[in-house]
Amino acid sequence: MIGRCGSAILVSIAFMTIGSGCQKELGQQAKPPVIRIAQTQDRLLNPLTEEIKKTLREHYPAEVVTVTPRSLTNNARSIEDREVELAVIPANVAYLAYTQGWDDLHQAHKKLRGVAVLDTIALHLIARENSNISKLADIRGKRVAMGRKGSTTAVTAEMILESLHLTPEDVHAEWVSGDVAIEELRSGKLDAVFNRGNDQEFAVEEVMQKLLRVKGVRFIPILRSETEDIRSTHPFLRPISVPAGMYGHHSEVETIGVDSLMVCRDDLPEELVYWITRTLVELRPSVARSTHVDPERVHATPIPLHPGAARYYRERELFH
Numbered sequence: 001m002i003g004r005c006g007s008a009i010l011v012s013i014a015f016m017t018i019g020s021g022c023q024k025e026l027g028q029q030a031k032p033p034v035i036r037i038a039q040t041q042d043r044l045l046n047p048l049t050e051e052i053k054k055t056l057r058e059h060y061p062a063e064v065v066t067v068t069p070r071s072l073t074n075n076a077r078s079i080e081d082r083e084v085e086l087a088v089i090p091a092n093v094a095y096l097a098y099t100q101g102w103d104d105l106h107q108a109h110k111k112l113r114g115v116a117v118l119d120t121i122a123l124h125l126i127a128r129e130n131s132n133i134s135k136l137a138d139i140r141g142k143r144v145a146m147g148r149k150g151s152t153t154a155v156t157a158e159m160i161l162e163s164l165h166l167t168p169e170d171v172h173a174e175w176v177s178g179d180v181a182i183e184e185l186r187s188g189k190l191d192a193v194f195n196r197g198n199d200q201e202f203a204v205e206e207v208m209q210k211l212l213r214v215k216g217v218r219f220i221p222i223l224r225s226e227t228e229d230i231r232s233t234h235p236f237l238r239p240i241s242v243p244a245g246m247y248g249h250h251s252e253v254e255t256i257g258v259d260s261l262m263v264c265r266d267d268l269p270e271e272l273v274y275w276i277t278r279t280l281v282e283l284r285p286s287v288a289r290s291t292h293v294d295p296e297r298v299h300a301t302p303i304p305l306h307p308g309a310a311r312y313y314r315e316r317e318l319f320h
Contacts, residue, residue, distance in 0.1 A: 032061045035272070038075050038087035039066030045088055048118070048262075048280060052086075055279040060272050076102045079265050080109040086276070088118065090152045091236035091259040092159060095302040103150065114301030115262040115273060115309045116280045118293055122240050122257040123156050125220040126211045127192035128185065136222050137164060142191040144171040145181040153177060153196035156258055159237065160222075163230040179210075186214045196258075208247040219253040227256050236302045261301055273308025281316070 035056070037049055053064045067084050069075055075087035076097035089097070089112075096102055097109040127133040131142060146168060147153030154175065161167065174181075174190060184190040193211060211217065219242070222230075227239040240257035244250065262280060264273055281298055299305065299313045 032063050034063045036065055036067045036084040038069040038078055038084045051279050052276055055275050059275045076109055077105050080111050086264050088260050089263050091261050091302050092155055093152055094261050094263055098303040111266045112263050112303055113266045113306035114303045115264050115277055116298045117300055118260045118262055120238055120240050120257040120259050122242055122255050124195045126217055127220045129216045129218055131191035133192055133220055136226050139171050139192055142171055144173055145176050145190050145193040146173045147177045149175040153194060156196055157194040159234045160230055163233055182210050212248050219250055221253050222255045264306055270308040273306045274312050277309040277312040
């Protein structure tokens with residue numbers, strides 16, 4: 001039998017235990033996890049970041065902060081090195097990074113996990129009218145700007161060359177982009193220029209408008225039949241059209257594009273990634289109109305899905 005004194009001691013211990021537990025819980029609540037998103041001034045990512053912030057405030061308390069990346073090509077490395085938790089990466093870069101390494105980290109980025117396919121970014125091919133380039137295969141033997149060496153533009157252009165059984169040497173590749181490419185196209189030092197839609201080195205619309213204002217240049221289409229040959233070796237490249245008048249006075253142009261992926265690190269909590277994924281798919285109409293997230297393709301990443309994302313897609317019966 002426990003005496004009055006003993007009972008008091010037990011009650012005191014119980015209160016101390018509860019109190020310490022409450023203090024621990026309060027301490028944990030006072031320090032929500034920090035979710036860092038590699039953020040650029042991007043028409044797509046900015047509104048999505050705001051939507052993620054709103055959702056997490058309601059369903060998974062976390063502090064969302066944005067981090068300016070060194071460049072788009074560094075985003076895979078930033079995830080792998082635990083510098084950020086979320087980033088947008090082109091699908092071809094994500095695949096190469098996950099399977100073999102990327103940039104100056106020559107080992108597979110096994111921490112990368114897929115969250116969602118966001119949209120598809122077009123690759124533009126512009127050529128001088130006197131270059132005798134009227135279709136993609138005509139670039140053999142021509143002087144072609146491929147983008148900066150190692151950039152996402154260059155990686156995508158090299159994959160297209162590979163599908164044509166060409167090397168950069170076969171097209172006398174110049175590893176330049178932006179204003180340098182424009183001036184060399186204008187002066188006749190270049191016959192054609194590849195330019196990818198979300199290259200972060202410059203404002204894409206401004207560069208495309210400048211390219212198309214160069215006297216005697218035109219869009220070169222990459223036709224659906226050519227796209228299918230490219231997709232046989234690089235399935236994450238997809239047919240896409242550049243709408244008429246997007247960069248000035250031009251008609252609709254068939255070309256090829258690459259998906260942009262939201263990726264995360266493999267050790268993020270399942271519940272956290274579940275709510276992030278749900279946010280990206282179930283966007284409010286006003287936000288959805290400014291993005292191009294396709295609910296039927298949102299799960300089609302070339303790298304493994306994070307368990308939180310996979311759980312959401314199973315619930316939606318988009319993924320089995």
